[in-house]
Amino acid sequence: MTSYFTRVGASQGANALDTNPCTLLDFARLVLPDGASFDGTTGDREVLLVLFGGRCTVQVAGKTFARVGGRPNPFAGKPHAVYLPAGSSYVITAHGNLDAGMCSAPSDLQTEPYVIAPEQVTQVDAGAANFSRTLFNILTTSSQPDLPAAKLLVGETFVPSGNWSTYPPHKHEVENLPHEVYHEEMYYFRVNPAEGFGLCRHYSPERGFDQTYTIKDSTIFMAPHGYHTTCSAPGYTNYFLWFLAGTGRTQAVALDPDIAWVQKTVPLIKQAER
Numbered sequence: 001m002t003s004y005f006t007r008v009g010a011s012q013g014a015n016a017l018d019t020n021p022c023t024l025l026d027f028a029r030l031v032l033p034d035g036a037s038f039d040g041t042t043g044d045r046e047v048l049l050v051l052f053g054g055r056c057t058v059q060v061a062g063k064t065f066a067r068v069g070g071r072p073n074p075f076a077g078k079p080h081a082v083y084l085p086a087g088s089s090y091v092i093t094a095h096g097n098l099d100a101g102m103c104s105a106p107s108d109l110q111t112e113p114y115v116i117a118p119e120q121v122t123q124v125d126a127g128a129a130n131f132s133r134t135l136f137n138i139l140t141t142s143s144q145p146d147l148p149a150a151k152l153l154v155g156e157t158f159v160p161s162g163n164w165s166t167y168p169p170h171k172h173e174v175e176n177l178p179h180e181v182y183h184e185e186m187y188y189f190r191v192n193p194a195e196g197f198g199l200c201r202h203y204s205p206e207r208g209f210d211q212t213y214t215i216k217d218s219t220i221f222m223a224p225h226g227y228h229t230t231c232s233a234p235g236y237t238n239y240f241l242w243f244l245a246g247t248g249r250t251q252a253v254a255l256d257p258d259i260a261w262v263q264k265t266v267p268l269i270k271q272a273e274r
Contacts, residue, residue, distance in 0.1 A: 047103065180254040
């Protein structure tokens, strides 16, 4: 059986995925102690370095971005990110302990590297009642249309205690604009406090599977297809870094038709809460 869920390591250096059913997306968690460096090349891929916590200096494609970062952990405000274009060599040096994610996708885009500062990250409050959540759009066409990228779409979601996210469940596996577009997607999870948990449901009536996973701190969900939704356990906040790549950078999803009616209640719930 294909594995769509796994734990991501926390050892020093780049912690790669031990399984990956996606053909476009990849991810590594980068953990460095104070003063340590990590170097590499992007090859034929674009990479977005998203800082979960700490600071670093990034040298890439002849440019130096000094002491990027600042939040102590992913639950403490908006992130800094650095875009590393395809065909680039880079060196990342930690100032204090560094914890970061490296999202990547194929690219032939010729562009300069750049930093995304917290003030460029757009906050979106989605859903209502116990399926409300907060999104930080880091690199999307709707919130950052002037930032170049070939395929990557990246953001963060914070799911409050006991709440659901990506609800109603959606999929994006068929090219049928403006209703749906093909995108692979990954969710990298953190949990606060770290001993907590959540749940992730992944299913596809067309493909004949319905699986539920236990979200723990530093686990990842990989979705080349299928409906998906998550929830956090009461008493715990779940965070996930989400990133997509597909045939284009326009986002369009298809909701599970059996549950899609819930989305229509959002305006009514928000009106009643006023």
